[in-house]
Amino acid sequence: MHSRRPIAAALTSALVLAALIAGPPVILLGFLDPPHIPTRAELASPGDPVLVVNALLATAWLCWLMFTWSVLAEVVQRLRNAPERAAIRTPFQRLAAHLITTIAISAVAPAPQAFAATSTVAAAPADAPTSAKEDATAKAEAGQQHKTYRVKPHDTLWEIAKRHLGDPMRYREIVKLNEGRVMTDGTTFTSEGWIRPGWLIRMPTDATELEPKHPQKPTAPEADDEPVHVVRQGDSLWNIAERHLRNGKRYGEIFKLNKGRPQPDGRRLTDPGQIETGWHLRLPGRVPSSPPEPPPTAEPVKVLKSVPDAETQGSATPRVTQTPAGLPAPAVPGVSIALPGGGMVGLSFAAGIAIALAAARVRQRVRRRVPEATEAVQVVPVPKPEPAVQAAEEAYRKANEPVADDYDLVKDSFTTEPPATLDVGVRAGENVTMDLPGLNLCLTGPGAEDVARALFVALIAQAEAQRVELVAPRDDAIKLFGDDLETLALHLPGLTLTPTFDDAVTHLASERINRAELLQDAEANDVTELRENRPDELIPALVMVGQLTERDPSYLESFLEDAPRFGIGAVLLGDRLPGARCEVGADFRASAEGDLDGVDLFRLPQQEAITFLRRIAIQHGHKDPATEATGEAAEVPEVEAPEVEVPEVQSALNTARFRLLLLGEVRLEIDGEPIDIPTAKGLEMLVLLAVHPAGQTKEEICAILWPDVEQPQAGYRFHAALSDLRKRLWAASGSNRKLTSFIGAENGTYRIDREHVWIDLWEFHAALADARKATDSETKASALDRAAEVCRGHLADGAPYLWIDLDHRDPLTLASVRALLQLGGIHEKAGRPKRSLEVMEQALALDPINEAAAVAVIRLLTGLGRRDEARLRAQHLTAHLASLDLEPTPETQATLRQLHSHLRG
Incomplete structure (x- = not known):
C-alpha cells in the first residue's frame, strides 16, 4: 500500500521532487559556469583541471536531464493510465516512479478509517460484526461477489490494480473491499498500512489473470493425475518423497515436476535443498501400490493461528473418517505420536525429548573416567527410558534417519532464537500450529487439563538458552502435575513458579512494562523487530499457565489485547475469556470459534507429563534415584551389572578365508x-x-x-x-x-x-572375557591389546540400522572406550607412554568428547615434549566443554595448569 501517513508522504515526495528538478539548475547556473566544448589545447592536456571540471559539469547536467525526462514520462503515464512504462528508460526511472506514485496515491487516498494498524487475532471469523450497524454492513458485503488475489513480494495496490483491473486508480476499490479485514498473519488491513506478501485480498469481480488461491485437485484423481503436497515446517524433498512415494530417492521426480513453477509467495523452486513452508508441490501421479492409502477428498492446508479468510472457511476440508464421541482420535503417522499411557504429541515435541536424552548421554560420555586396572570391563546394556519417552525418541529417529551423533545433535540444536509457533494438534492429517507471540487460549471441558499439560511440557522442552519463560502459580502447577513438580522445578529451564495467581499476573505486567521500555529505546515496533535490531538482548517468549476459574480475569485481559507486540501469551484453564474460549471434549477435539475448531489436540495425562518433565530436568542436572543407573555411578563395579549377549564360542582362526x-x-x-x-x-x-x-x-x-x-x-x-x-x-x-x-x-x-x-566382533568379546579372567595387570594388558587391535571404530559404522543403535552399538562403544581407557592407564603406569598415547588416541577416535581421554593425551604429549600438540588438544577440550556449558574437572584444571607452566618454562 502507500505510506502509513498519506499527507506527510505526499508532501515529502513533492518536496524531494521539487528539490531534484529545480535544485541542480539553480546550483549549476548560479555558482558554476556552463560546460563548453573543449578546445584542441585542452584535449591535448587531458590532466588539465579545466577539462576535468568541464567533464563533471557535463555529467551533472546529463543526470539532471535523465531524471527530468523520467519524471515527465511517469506523469504522462499516470495521466494516460498507460499499461506500460515509457520505451526510453533511465537509471532514475524507479526513483521517479516511486515519487510520482506516492504523490498520486496519497492525493486521492480515501479518508483513514478507525482501524488499528495491527490487532490481536480474535476467535471470531475475520468479518464477524460486533454491532447492529456492522452486522448490516457485513450482510451487504456477503451478498457482493468478489475474487481473491495472493499478494506477492514487491506488490503495491497501484500495480495490482493496473495489472489486474486495467486502471491503477481503481486501487481504491480494492481498499474498500478489504478495509478492516484480518489477514492471514493476524494483521488488520487498513488504508494506512502496507500490504504484505502472502495476504489474500479481495478483488472486484472483473479482475483478470488471478491465480487460484489453492491448486485445484479433483476429489477422485485418475492414476496419471498429479496430487499436491503443501510444504510443512521441517519438510524436505527427501522426506516428502518417502511419505508419499515410499522412496526418498524419488525426490528428483518431485523437483523436476516443480522446478521453476511460481509458488504462492511469488518465488520459484530452483534448488532441491531449498523449499519454503506453504509452497504447493506437485507429486508424481503414479505411486507404489503397497501399502495402499485412500486418496484424500481435498488438499490438506496447514492451519495457522490467524483467523481464516471467509473464502478459506467456506472450503474447509471435511474429515475422511469421524471419531466416535468420547474416543480419542488416533495418531496420524508422520505427524503425531500415540504414547503408551494415552497421550498424543507431535514430532516437534519428540524432537525436544530426543535432544534432552542426547544431552544427558553426552554429559555422561564427557565425564566417563579411566577404570582402575582391577575393574572388570564388560558390555553392559544401556538402560531403556520410560515407555513414553522411548516412543517419542523412536518416532524422532524414524522421522530423521539417519540420526546425527548425540554430540552433533545437541550442538546443532542450540539456538537462542525463541520459537515462533507452537504445535497444538492435528486436523485432516496435517499439523496445526498457533503463533506463540500473543498465544491466548482459555481451555475448558473434560480434556482441558491434559491439553494444558501437553502445551506446558512442549514449551519447557524448548526453553533452554532463555528461549521460553513459563510463569505459573505454584498451586495451579502442582494441581496439573502433582507434588513431584516441586522437586523438579529448580532444574526445569525457563520455569517460574509464583506464590499466587495474582503474583503471576503481576510478573507478566512487570515484564510488559520492561519490554515496552526496550521497544521505545530501540525504536522498534514489536519484540520481533527488537530481537533483529539487538540480537544480544535475549528476550524469551513469555507464557502464563494457570487456573482462571473463580478468579477475576479483567486485569489479565486488559494487557493481553496487545500481547503479540510484546511476545506475551497465556494458556489458562476456565471459560472466563470469551474471545479465547476453547471447549475440549472427552475425545480431545476442540470446539471453538476460529481455527482450532475441529482440531484433535495434543494431550498428556499427568503420569506421562511428569515423566517427560523428569527427563528434561535430568538433562539440566537433576539427580533422580530411578535413573541414577544410567550415570557414572552404575559403572562401579560393572561386574554386578547384567551383560549383553556375549558369544561363548570361538570363531574361526584369524587366518580363515x-x-x-x-x-x-x-x-x-x-x-x-x-x-x-x-x-x-x-x-x-x-x-x-x-x-x-x-x-x-x-x-x-x-x-x-x-x-x-x-x-x-x-x-x-x-x-x-x-x-x-x-x-x-x-x-x-x-x-x-x-x-x-x-x-x-x-x-x-x-x-x-x-x-x-x-568375525572381529567375536574376537573383541573373547578378548574382553580373557581380560576379566586375568589375575595381574600385564596379562590383562595383553588381552586388552587384542581387543584394541580389532577395534577399528563403532559397530557397523555408517550402517542405517535403527535396531542396532541403542541395543548393540551404544553398549559396545561404551565398553570399547572403557577398555581402551583402562589399557591406556595400565601402559602409562607401567612406563610405556608412547603405547599409552596410542591407546588414548584410539579412545578419543571413538568418543572425541571424553574428558578423561583428552586429559590423558594432553598429559602424555606434555611428558613426551610435544607441547605444541598438547596446547592444541587443550584448546579442543576447552571448546568441547564450553559448547556443552560444562566446567573442567579439578583433574583437568590441574593438567592444564601443568601444561601452561611447561609452556612458560
Whole structure:
C-alpha cells in the first residue's frame, strides 16, 4: 500500500521532487559556469583541471536531464493510465516512479478509517460484526461477489490494480473491499498500512489473470493425475518423497515436476535443498501400490493461528473418517505420536525429548573416567527410558534417519532464537500450529487439563538458552502435575513458579512494562523487530499457565489485547475469556470459534507429563534415584551389572578365508580381498546374525528386518534374501554348499558358520572375557591389546540400522572406550607412554568428547615434549566443554595448569 501517513508522504515526495528538478539548475547556473566544448589545447592536456571540471559539469547536467525526462514520462503515464512504462528508460526511472506514485496515491487516498494498524487475532471469523450497524454492513458485503488475489513480494495496490483491473486508480476499490479485514498473519488491513506478501485480498469481480488461491485437485484423481503436497515446517524433498512415494530417492521426480513453477509467495523452486513452508508441490501421479492409502477428498492446508479468510472457511476440508464421541482420535503417522499411557504429541515435541536424552548421554560420555586396572570391563546394556519417552525418541529417529551423533545433535540444536509457533494438534492429517507471540487460549471441558499439560511440557522442552519463560502459580502447577513438580522445578529451564495467581499476573505486567521500555529505546515496533535490531538482548517468549476459574480475569485481559507486540501469551484453564474460549471434549477435539475448531489436540495425562518433565530436568542436572543407573555411578563395579549377549564360542582362526569386519565400516573379505554384497537386506541379515552369535529364528529375523510386512510375505522375503546371499558368497569365493553354507540352520535357528567365518566382533568379546579372567595387570594388558587391535571404530559404522543403535552399538562403544581407557592407564603406569598415547588416541577416535581421554593425551604429549600438540588438544577440550556449558574437572584444571607452566618454562 502507500505510506502509513498519506499527507506527510505526499508532501515529502513533492518536496524531494521539487528539490531534484529545480535544485541542480539553480546550483549549476548560479555558482558554476556552463560546460563548453573543449578546445584542441585542452584535449591535448587531458590532466588539465579545466577539462576535468568541464567533464563533471557535463555529467551533472546529463543526470539532471535523465531524471527530468523520467519524471515527465511517469506523469504522462499516470495521466494516460498507460499499461506500460515509457520505451526510453533511465537509471532514475524507479526513483521517479516511486515519487510520482506516492504523490498520486496519497492525493486521492480515501479518508483513514478507525482501524488499528495491527490487532490481536480474535476467535471470531475475520468479518464477524460486533454491532447492529456492522452486522448490516457485513450482510451487504456477503451478498457482493468478489475474487481473491495472493499478494506477492514487491506488490503495491497501484500495480495490482493496473495489472489486474486495467486502471491503477481503481486501487481504491480494492481498499474498500478489504478495509478492516484480518489477514492471514493476524494483521488488520487498513488504508494506512502496507500490504504484505502472502495476504489474500479481495478483488472486484472483473479482475483478470488471478491465480487460484489453492491448486485445484479433483476429489477422485485418475492414476496419471498429479496430487499436491503443501510444504510443512521441517519438510524436505527427501522426506516428502518417502511419505508419499515410499522412496526418498524419488525426490528428483518431485523437483523436476516443480522446478521453476511460481509458488504462492511469488518465488520459484530452483534448488532441491531449498523449499519454503506453504509452497504447493506437485507429486508424481503414479505411486507404489503397497501399502495402499485412500486418496484424500481435498488438499490438506496447514492451519495457522490467524483467523481464516471467509473464502478459506467456506472450503474447509471435511474429515475422511469421524471419531466416535468420547474416543480419542488416533495418531496420524508422520505427524503425531500415540504414547503408551494415552497421550498424543507431535514430532516437534519428540524432537525436544530426543535432544534432552542426547544431552544427558553426552554429559555422561564427557565425564566417563579411566577404570582402575582391577575393574572388570564388560558390555553392559544401556538402560531403556520410560515407555513414553522411548516412543517419542523412536518416532524422532524414524522421522530423521539417519540420526546425527548425540554430540552433533545437541550442538546443532542450540539456538537462542525463541520459537515462533507452537504445535497444538492435528486436523485432516496435517499439523496445526498457533503463533506463540500473543498465544491466548482459555481451555475448558473434560480434556482441558491434559491439553494444558501437553502445551506446558512442549514449551519447557524448548526453553533452554532463555528461549521460553513459563510463569505459573505454584498451586495451579502442582494441581496439573502433582507434588513431584516441586522437586523438579529448580532444574526445569525457563520455569517460574509464583506464590499466587495474582503474583503471576503481576510478573507478566512487570515484564510488559520492561519490554515496552526496550521497544521505545530501540525504536522498534514489536519484540520481533527488537530481537533483529539487538540480537544480544535475549528476550524469551513469555507464557502464563494457570487456573482462571473463580478468579477475576479483567486485569489479565486488559494487557493481553496487545500481547503479540510484546511476545506475551497465556494458556489458562476456565471459560472466563470469551474471545479465547476453547471447549475440549472427552475425545480431545476442540470446539471453538476460529481455527482450532475441529482440531484433535495434543494431550498428556499427568503420569506421562511428569515423566517427560523428569527427563528434561535430568538433562539440566537433576539427580533422580530411578535413573541414577544410567550415570557414572552404575559403572562401579560393572561386574554386578547384567551383560549383553556375549558369544561363548570361538570363531574361526584369524587366518580363515572368510572374515566379517563389523567394528568400523562393515566389510566382508575373502582371502584378504573385500567383496561386495549388492543386496542391502542380505548384508543386514549377516550383521544381525553376527551380533547374535547364538542365532535367531526366522520369525525373530523377520520382525527386525521386515517389521511392517506380515507373514507369509515376510517369510518369502527372508528365504529369498538368504538364498541370494549364499549364492553370492559361493560365487565370490569359488565355494559350494558342501564346503560351507555360511549361514546354517539347526532346529529352526539360523547362525553364522563358526568354523569358516572369522568375525572381529567375536574376537573383541573373547578378548574382553580373557581380560576379566586375568589375575595381574600385564596379562590383562595383553588381552586388552587384542581387543584394541580389532577395534577399528563403532559397530557397523555408517550402517542405517535403527535396531542396532541403542541395543548393540551404544553398549559396545561404551565398553570399547572403557577398555581402551583402562589399557591406556595400565601402559602409562607401567612406563610405556608412547603405547599409552596410542591407546588414548584410539579412545578419543571413538568418543572425541571424553574428558578423561583428552586429559590423558594432553598429559602424555606434555611428558613426551610435544607441547605444541598438547596446547592444541587443550584448546579442543576447552571448546568441547564450553559448547556443552560444562566446567573442567579439578583433574583437568590441574593438567592444564601443568601444561601452561611447561609452556612458560
